[in-house]
Amino acid sequence: MSLLPDTDNFYPFPPKPARLTADEKQAYRDNIRRLLRERDAVMVAHYYTDPEIQALAEETGGCVADSLEMARFGSAHSASTLLVAGVRFMGETAKILSPEKTILMPTLQAECSLDLGCPIEAFDAFCASHPDRTVVVYANTSAAVKARADWVVTSSIAVELIEHLDSLGEKILWAPDRHLGRYVQQQTGADVLCWQGACIVHDEFKTQALRQMKALYPQAAVLVHPESPQAVVDLADAVGSTSQLIQAAKTLPHSHMIVATDRGIFYKMQQAVPEKILLEAPTAGEGATCRSCAHCPWMAMNGLQAIAQSLQQGGEAHEVDVADELRQRALTPLNRMLSFAADLKLNVKGNA
Numbered sequence: 001m002s003l004l005p006d007t008d009n010f011y012p013f014p015p016k017p018a019r020l021t022a023d024e025k026q027a028y029r030d031n032i033r034r035l036l037r038e039r040d041a042v043m044v045a046h047y048y049t050d051p052e053i054q055a056l057a058e059e060t061g062g063c064v065a066d067s068l069e070m071a072r073f074g075s076a077h078s079a080s081t082l083l084v085a086g087v088r089f090m091g092e093t094a095k096i097l098s099p100e101k102t103i104l105m106p107t108l109q110a111e112c113s114l115d116l117g118c119p120i121e122a123f124d125a126f127c128a129s130h131p132d133r134t135v136v137v138y139a140n141t142s143a144a145v146k147a148r149a150d151w152v153v154t155s156s157i158a159v160e161l162i163e164h165l166d167s168l169g170e171k172i173l174w175a176p177d178r179h180l181g182r183y184v185q186q187q188t189g190a191d192v193l194c195w196q197g198a199c200i201v202h203d204e205f206k207t208q209a210l211r212q213m214k215a216l217y218p219q220a221a222v223l224v225h226p227e228s229p230q231a232v233v234d235l236a237d238a239v240g241s242t243s244q245l246i247q248a249a250k251t252l253p254h255s256h257m258i259v260a261t262d263r264g265i266f267y268k269m270q271q272a273v274p275e276k277i278l279l280e281a282p283t284a285g286e287g288a289t290c291r292s293c294a295h296c297p298w299m300a301m302n303g304l305q306a307i308a309q310s311l312q313q314g315g316e317a318h319e320v321d322v323a324d325e326l327r328q329r330a331l332t333p334l335n336r337m338l339s340f341a342a343d344l345k346l347n348v349k350g351n352a
């Protein structure tokens with residue numbers, strides 16, 4: 001029997017947040033600003049949250065970033081409470097790195113298909129059947145899966161880390177994203193055995209329609225996140241993590257960008273390249289399934305109403321907790337990632 005999960009799992013998607021009027025939005029924003037001050041809290045938001053959430057994080061002195069930078073920012077900030085606008089594993093990571101802080105989330109129901117598709121019991125058995133491999137897990141995993149790993153990694157440093165481990169002669173067990181695992185294997189030539197998880201957003205970008213779009217916009221560059229299928233990656237002018245794609249939009253000379261990642265990234269990308277035209281890469285469309293609209297249904301749960309509620313009420317419905325023993329075990333591979341990322345940054349600066 002295969003230990004790998006059924007990747008065609010159906011996930012129970014959350015309902016879309018209720019639409020608010022302009023006046024309601026303004027009232028929530030004012031309320032959130034006040035509550036952040038009163039609670040000594042700072043907002044840490046992911047690139048895939050809605051633009052109005054990213055704008056609020058920026059205006060209130062918080063950050064908008066990828067999961068690696070969110071983790072760094074949150075642990076370095078002096079606020080006693082972090083309001084993490086993202087999905088659950090991001091809140092857990094914040095708690096693991098900053099146990100002394102209160103970590104609030106707009107909802108603890110914001111999942112991630114990569115996390116859901118890698119349950120600890122099956123993953124533990126998979127690792128146990130390959131004891132000769134170094135276990136590297138993507139940040140999009142539960143605290144329990146991180147605790148089972150030798151290394152945690154984000155997409156922004158995945159190729160460099162696997163290259164490093166390969167240079168030490170290590171064989172890799174990679175989880176959970178199969179597309180990113182295949183991508184790092186191809187980039188590094190390392191021996192990588194992949195868990196077969198997938199991101200429901202990136203898995204849905206369509207090759208044929210992307211080819212047609214490229215023909216329609218010959219002046220456009222195609223930017224692709226490596227969680228996308230191989231055939232989509234093959235059409236890319238740049239492949240990278242969210243922050244790397246924003247950087248690519250700046251450095252590539254093209255006037256138009258076709259972007260194959262969650263459309264939440266458009267907020268920061270457009271700030272970086274105000275003169276360029278950004279286009280969503282084609283999926284099967286909103287009318288197809290909830291999984292096929294270039295926007296993560298769990299990221300969309302981070303609405304203004306839920307943020308105000310979490311700051312007002314706190315408590316079990318919003319506060320992230322990670323048991324101390326589990327936290328200690330998950331901290332080791334996370335710290336390895338952070339110090340590897342810091343060394344990498346130093347080397348890049350040194351070589352610049």
Ligand code: SF4
Nearest residue numbers: 112113199200201296
């Ligand atoms: S976009 Fe994909 S990887 Fe990111 S949180 Fe949503 S399901 Fe997970």
